[in-house]
Amino acid sequence: MTDTTGSPDTTGSTAADAPTRHPMTGNRLTAEAAAEGHGFEEHAYDVVVIGAGGAGLRAAIAAHDAGARTAIVCKSLLGKAHTVMAEGGIAAAMGNAYPEDNWKVHFRDTMRGGKMLNHWRMAELHAQEAPERVLELEEWGALFDRTSDGLISQRDFGGHRYARLAHVGDRTGLEMIRTLQQRAVALGIDVFMECTITEIFKTPSDEGERVSGAFGYWRETGRFIVFKTPSVVLATGGIGKSYRVTSNSWEYTGDGHALALRTGASLINMEFVQFHPTGMVWPPSVRGILVTESVRGDGGVLRNSEGKRFMFDYIPEYFKGETADNEEEADRWYEDKTNNRRPPELLPRDEVARAINSEIKADRGSPHGGVFLDIASRRDAEFIQRRLPSMYHQFKELADVDITAEPMEIGPTCHYVMGGVEVDPDTGASSVEGLYAAGEVAGGMHGSNRLGGNSLSDLLVFGNRAGIDAAQTALKSSNQSLQVRDEEVRAAAERALAPFSIAGGENPYTIQYNLQDLMQNLVGIIRKSDELSTSLREIEALKERASRLSVEGNRQYNPGWHLALDLSNMLLVSECIATAALERQESRGGHTRDDFPGPDPHWGGRNLVLTLGDDGRVELRHQPLPAMPEELQDLFEAQP
Amino acid sequence: MGYELKLRVWRGDASGGGLNEYAVQVEEGEVVLDAIHRLQATQAGDLAVRWNCKAGKCGSCSAEINGRPRLMCMTRLADFAEGDVITVTPMRSFPVIRDLVTDVSYNYEKAREVPSFAPTPRDPDGKRRMMQVDVERGQEFRKCIECFLCQNTCHVVRDHDHNKPAFAGPRFFLRYAELDMHPLDTNDRRKLSQDAAGLGMCNITKCCTEVCPEGIKITDNAIIPMKERVADRKYDPVVWLGSKIFKRGDRASREEV
Helix, strand or coil, rough: CCCCCCCCCCHHHHHCCCCECCCCCCEECHHHHCCCCCCCCCEEEEEEEEEHHHHHHHHHHHHHHCCCCCEEEEECCCCHHHHCCCCCCCCCCCCCCCCCHHHHHHHHHHHCCCCCCCCCHHHHHHHHHHHHHHHHHHCCCCCCEECCCCCEEEEEECCCCCCCEECCCCHHHHHHHHHHHHHHHCCCCCECEEEEEEEEEEEECCEEEEEEEEEEEEECCCCCCECCCEEEECCCCCCHCCCCCEEECCCCCCHHHHHHHHCCCCCEEEHHHHHHHHHEECHHHHCECCCCCCHCCCCCEEEECCCCCCHHHHHHHHHHHHHCHHHHHHHHHHEEEEEEECHHCCCCCHHHHHHHHHHHHHCCCCCCCEEEEECCCCHHHHHHHHHCHHHHHHHHHHHCCCCCCEEEEEEEEEECCCCEEECCCCCCCCEEEEEECCHHHCCCCCCCCCCCCCCHHHHHHHHHHHHHHHHHHHHHHHHHHCCCCHHHHHHHCCCCCHHHHCCCEEEEHHHHHHHHHHHHHCCEEEHHHHHHHHHHHHHHHHHHCCEEEEECCCCCCCCCHHHHHHHHHHHHHHHHHHHHHHCCCCCCEEEECCCECCCHHHHHHHEEEEEECCCCEEEEEECCCCCCHHHHHHHHCCCC | EEEEEEEEEEEEEEEEEEEEEEEEEEECCCCCCHHHHHHHHHHCCCCCCCCCCCCCCCCEEEEEECCCCCCCCCCEHHHCCCCCCCEEECCCCCEECCEECCCCHHHHHHHHHHCCECHHHHCCCCCCCCCHHHHHHHHHHCCCCCHHHHHHHHHCCCCCCHHHHCCCCCHHHHHHHHHHHCCCCCCCCHHHHHHHCCCHCCCCHHHHHHHCCCCCHHHHHHHHHHHHHHHHHHHHHHHHHHHHHCCCCCCCHCEEE
């Protein structure tokens, strides 16, 4: 048994034999690092991408192809990022299943799904470029399911007028991450695995300040690492780990959101958090694990304890024109989309999640506090196993439920944050020169609610755009002018080690647990003014407790220490969500206020923008929505 | 419902370590990873363990449970009796970093050695066509979540570190087979898979297939067909002659890499 009470300076046995290449990654380590001012391992790149999910990998590939020396830095092993959990598919109007589908229809679906709060330009670029980004994956080895004439097959999903999700069974995310990972490896891009960035450095520039580098630690050894770089692309994903019931993994602690705020960038739309309608509810240990929307896309329906398809009772005025109001029409739609309207089970996710929540509250739920998702009575076993193999496997292995024979029990689970770093739609650039964001950590694309399938395409389209611009910015600026000051590096190291300096303080796991309960109960699916005010006070109290926490053990692969550092990001992002949620006095998309139940045109025209003040407090301001050009506006009047 | 689970967990680092005994409260329906997380949150804050999705999709939480290579997130406590002691140790074929975390860089090095996919040009309309039946074989192999349990189990390298430089392991035989069976790939990796990747060292005992959490038939569907394809290339004179005569820019005469 090893001594786990060693001093924080103990970095384990690997510290002694300084290798020239990192054992995990094969990246070269600078031998002279120790001789330099701050004494830590240092690397210089043109572009540093933080995160190795879909957006990060796509950004790195684009930056590399644009001629930049590029590094990927990620918290987990390569290939394990959250993108792997995406199941249903990549939304792209390729027209393989329905030739009448095109980017304009996709654009319109996306904007309507987001209740028109999306940045129109992002939604436009996304719809236009997604098909080519998908074909590119095929170029790099992805094996999508095919149509009968050999093209990429496309499946139905909520809120999409036509079947347009390119997919591989129900494991599309795995296919996408493996394809991008293999591409990045083939290009020889340096990857710093199990390495966490805690700070971004800035240096004076002509326009004020710009990015100059980043600071982080190797999880494996606890040793610090410094990057000198003019461009940083944040591709860190979301914030779901701040909620008790979530489909998100441990990595989703809002790192990129918090790094952006601390670097001086702004966040928008943070009040909009997506609760996916269908997460597992039983047994308790799997509560929150995602059940793909493809179950409904492939014919599955929602029923309450009385056996009723209750979604017909929850069709909002806004979607009445395009939603079937009886079971016969809804069922015909799967075969004939031209003459029938979409089943209400395939309304956008916010609508379905609220409806399920209402059924459960009205005591018409399933035995374990969900509702029933039934595909067993609607499709044959062979079809289900072929189309939804990993759902079949997941329920069989984890819940002893055979989904080809009995209904699943499901309920809403925290899945995605629409809000994120405010970026230039064309380039992914934040307001801080050299700082970019792409994927879930960026805001604006999805407005108040994201359609299923639009996430994977978002990662590809905007990862690519951010990577290209980050490379161009870097190649224009000269590395020599970048300054990373030794005293800043040393201060960053001190902050990272602070949790070791307090003895007898609270355990970080307990504080995280309390935060998750607080966010789940007070800033969840249905929100109220008084509860939101309470949540802000309680977050303040948790911040205070977090400043006095202790971690045990030493710096080598110590999850307690890692959590302690992640916690400050989770607390800051939670404060942003609660602050914006309290301010927006209406219900729209992923933000539902019990005290303001309907949408309000006044609020429909504005974004809430959050920044960090000099005193470390979150500041909020209102900002009008960017005006959509007329030719795009016409799309909303022309169609049903 | 809940009960107190007796758990033995290997704690230590490269310099050594041993099994520590713990008692952890567990609930109905939980998996081994839940018990490990509760242990971490309440008794051993610095217990090192990898995990991400907790749903058998990312392949991070590989370990040996009572000596059997498994994913901790897919191993249900209900499969054991309440009185049983569950022993969790790190994967044995990789050097330990700390506690349950091992240095799996061997796999990432082998990944870099596989020449990448090189497709034929697109059809005139900018798309590519492949039939479902032709992509299905590769799709089975691409279900791989890179948990590396097959690599850990394979007796060619388990307790035989010296074989590692010459042996890519079952995970990468899958990859070679996937690319070889890809309808549009123009590279021929058969010689490479035999020579540099060490396909010939595999004597098809199927240990890898047995531990695959995705149920991929690694031996039957990837390794054996790949061995046959290597043999075809090497010993069939007609194939050999054909490869010398026909030099077309498509898949019919692939480029040896």
